Amino acid sequence: MKSKLIIAIAAMGIAVLFSSCAKVPQAEIDAATAAVQEVKDAGADLYVPEAYAALVDSMKSANEKVEVAKAKWFPNYSKSKELLAVVSQMAIDTKAKSEARKVELKAEVEAMIVEVKALVEENKALVAKAPKGKEGRAALEAINSDIAVAETTVTEVEALLANGDLIGSNDKIKAAKEKATSIKAELEEAIAKKGGK
């Protein structure tokens, strides 16, 4: 009877000892944190902000889960580990999405550069055909300077693109395209008026 009781107490003690010795999944936490940082460094917060925000939120949630487990008498980190694995996988996916968006954005900007260059050339050709009366000359000078600004913008955008500033280059080229398109419309209208007279 005595020996059975001693064995029972000892078994309980060992069980308590082992279960309270469950280690915090530090390696998994570090890996997930590094993965999230890597995703940020890849510019995901700029190119895929929603996906990046979801990733950061999941990481915070995983950290909370770890602390919840840690707060218990007998910590069990299996759920935290699962969540941390999900976060690591999410980080890989987000990085891939960010890279894909970058490629897409770069292609968009490059296509717009080509379009703006073509518009600039078209506008130059239209300027040659435009009416050159007393008022027309001043208007053409203004248009020529606008065309020059569009050309400068293209050069700026190419430099930004070379430096990897895809968002900045996208905004600038959009503005240049808008301007070049409006110049073209203005010139075509003036030429049409001249033709009508």
Added chain:
Amino acid sequence: MVLKTNKKAKWFLIVLFSIVTIAISISIIIVSQKELPTEDLRLAREALTIAKEAEANIYSEKIYNESVQLYDSAMEKWSLENDRFILVRDYSQIISFAKRSKKKAEEAREESIKKSVNLSNDVKAAFVNLAKKIELYNKLFKDLPLSKSVFDAHNISKKYLSESKIAHENGKLKEAEILFKKAEIYVNHANVAAAKMLRDYFNDHSKWSCFARWK
């Protein structure tokens, strides 16, 4: 004699076991009575996410950062508390940090919404004002023999205005404001320089007329 010793040992073990059981029960009761900060931290985290969606990190940066700091402090403190012996852990400060973080995040969100609406209206009003200045240039100075720098300043201002409008359309209000301010600097420079040239011309008009008559 042996029987008496066995009986004593048996009683000793029973008492010891009872003490251990009572101690464990009391500890479990104490621990279960303690309120964990889990729910408060979850609410704070969610409030932060909502605030960020409202771009509070841009339009209400100070309050948003305070909220983030409070959340981070709560998490750090929780980790420290969890390293202490379970019966002496105190989560009250963590709960307080989490509650304050949530409150700040909500404040940041509200301020951000207000500021972005105001900024959007300001930028829209500024577009009208700037368009008037550009129109003034086109009306009064465009046909004058202006220097290249004035001409360029006017064109650059139009470029920035156009970029600012695109940023505004995309909801990038801060960026729109920065670009608009750049546009304003250039258009002011162009208009002031052109007006000065015109003023100088008329100030010297009598001299020119005199020279013309003399010739």
